[in-house]
Amino acid sequence: MLEGVSTTLAISIFSLFLGLGVGLPLSFVRAYAKGYGFLVEGFEKVFRGIPEIVLMLIFYWGVGLYFPFPFKSAFFTVIFVLGMRSAANQSQIFRGAIRGIGEEQMVAARSLGFSKLRSAVHVMIPQVFIFATPGLGSEYALLIKDSSYAFIIGVLDIMFTTNVIRKATSDAVTPYLVAAFLYILLTFPIATWLDTWGSRRKKKLGF
């Protein structure tokens, strides 16, 4: 069971960071490179509109057929699919933050001699993170929950080990209750902490 917990955690954290790495630049493209906005919009529509489970099956069984590396690994496929879905969500979270921070912070940075890119790095991104922390907490909780689809393609996560125990013990209730408890334990404290900490910091800095 413990191995299942660490796999679930690993999937969620890796896909959160993959989502961050892809979603953050996308939000800036959508906000500042308006000509390419339609590409980001298309990406968001695909990954938010198709159920994760369908995407996992498509990538594992379909794309994996032509690209065994890296999609032959179920673990990688789950992280990839959840990471891209999370990127689509995070892109929207960060875009909201960019809008909330306001164009004026960018203008103020430009007035000091920063280029657009360096204004984004030194002035916008630190504020975007503060602004978006509560939203990222919810995103983390969502990833923990959605990682439970991973057992369908054979990843040894909480749900997979729960099923193994259920089959071995013929107890159809207790293993699922334990799994439910573990999911709450993994999501609730961290998501709540991120929400409280983020909201407090936002208030302190006058956002």
Place this chain on the structure above:
Amino acid sequence: MTEVVMECRHLWKTYQSRLTAVKDVSMLINEGDIKLVFGPSGSGKSTFLRCMAMLTPPDKGDVFLREECLTKSGVDLNKARARIGFVFQHIWLFRHLTAQGNVELALRRVLKLPKEEARKRALEALREVKVEEMANRYPAQLSGGQQQRVGIARALVRNPDIILLDEPTSALDPELTGEVIDTLRDLAKMGTTMLIVSHEMPFAREIADEMIFFDEGTIVETGSPEQFFTNPQSERAQKFMMRLIKRTRRE
């Protein structure tokens, strides 16, 4: 011979809404000059100031900083902006950084000064505008007047060739404008070259070398503060001065 710090020639700026904000404006600012631009709101003063700093590129005309033409293609505008200080009407401090962090940022990341030296210079600049003891506070923990003084320190700390100030007191409560004006008075004494958009008339009379009356995007009249206070030439300037002087008396 006095050296020209900044100059613009036949500057034009029209917005997409077809509103012409700046119409054929030319101006020359010498080392140590303090020029004060005033005029009705919506007359294009802020746009003009932003065009001078190339924060809003003009449609036509040229801007020179020292001898460098900023409107020519291929000019590194980031480098040029690093030599211009800009103070905004609504201050726009970086909310995630302390007062010191705000002043230090460009020293560290634009001028690439070592950490210690940047810190020292930032504290010096904060001392100059008399908010040194607020160095570790975030903008949200400062009064409007203190925020604007940090804004001035942020513009001043890089030793820019010129400081452009866009109505630095108009977003502040009347009781807070005094402290910002004191700071500007100190800068004037130090010989800082400044182009200020402001309606603070007693202050203008005290420190401006030249006043420029702006209306409908263009310069209507230029003259000494004395000329504007005693004998403005154009009818529009006369009317506007009357209104401003009345308002100042009421306050």
